[in-house]
Amino acid sequence: MLTLARDLRRRKARERTGDFVAEGVRTVEELVRSPLEVRGALVSPALAEAPRGAALRAALEARGVPITDVDEHAFASAADTESPQGVLAVGRIPARDVAQLTGLAEGRILVLDAIQDPGNVGTIVRTAAAFGVAATIALPGTVDLWNAKVVRSAMGAHFTHPAFAATWDALDSLAGWPRWAADTDGAPLAPPYPRKVMLVVGNEGNGISTEARSRAERVVSIPIAHVESLNVAVATSILLYELRA
């Protein structure tokens, strides 16, 4: 478990094994509560001192999750955070793809086009879940959704919310979804809104790619003053709030 957890810090290892790491009391609590398969947990003595630590250990045992106890030094070698809470768990990345979205009569699909900050992406997945978005899809160039910091920032949201990676080709196979791209030069977002929208949001510094722009039926924006732009997680959250059903 220790070797596997260390290995899973690399994206390539996550892609090869199909496993990911959830770190910290809150995130592991959400994982244990979720329908995802949990392969094992790594625990250090710090967990016993953490609030809800004993309850979490009991929950892991009750679900039959194998627990490996290690010392603080070994734990730190696998942990992503600087002040880990003495617990991480290895889960199975769920099989999800665009096929599960066919037949949807209404809703919003969120597409992340080369968003690179793990904290931003995790926050966006958390908000997308909160507003009932049908799926959050990460295009190539976006940080891996199963990066430990993304998972932590999402507060467990993508254990239940359909977040997954896909290509433009896969998105093109989804018919009947008007594509809107968000950028600072777009038309101010205003109702009425269609029953179905696929919303594409872009990179922190560069905005949406030319590929996204050329495929968009509309480019929309949030009217702002005094500053050049909003943080991408903030802008995406406001757009999802405005477009909520």
Next chain:
Amino acid sequence: MLTLARDLRRRKARERTGDFVAEGVRTVEELVRSPLEVRGALVSPALAEAPRGAALRAALEARGVPITDVDEHAFASAADTESPQGVLAVGRIPARDVAQLTGLAEGRILVLDAIQDPGNVGTIVRTAAAFGVAATIALPGTVDLWNAKVVRSAMGAHFTHPAFAATWDALDSLAGWPRWAADTDGAPLAPPYPRKVMLVVGNEGNGISTEARSRAERVVSIPIAHVESLNVAVATSILLYELRA
């Protein structure tokens, strides 16, 4: 300049001197463009290689800002970021207080009640500026607004947006502002909205304090599903968007 910049990493030094540090090309660009006093800049050879680096050096010189050239090692000892872009500037914290808000006929005042993550606070200041909020006020227990990471996350917003620290006593001296507090158990936010609102948002983990709650006329929330809460910067941004004039 090097010693001063190093010293200003501590809140106590910022409070004693009235100076703060702006770090990175983008933030220093905004500082040079702002009305704030700039006391000096620290530059390493990395700046010459940074995009817009030469233009920024010229802008500093044009404003008569004294530039101290140091090597990368010395620069790193004063910088807050792990990959600094070879430039930081020391500015004067502007004199701002609640007195400048008296007589305002309408608007929104945002109050931060013990928000602790610098990235969240910076993002909130950036959004508050974007939506024309009259002032962002940090109560005791909130991270210092002039912390280098807050300044960087705000992308220069608080060089022009009135963001400052104040106590509940100072806020109490502002008459005629209905106080609303935001928390997950509040009533769903819905129009119509009054011409003046003072919105209090609370700590990442604990929500608003009992002090804030007891002083609030209304507790409001953003309706969400599937997750327990939104990120505090996201929630605050959506509230400011919804309450925008």
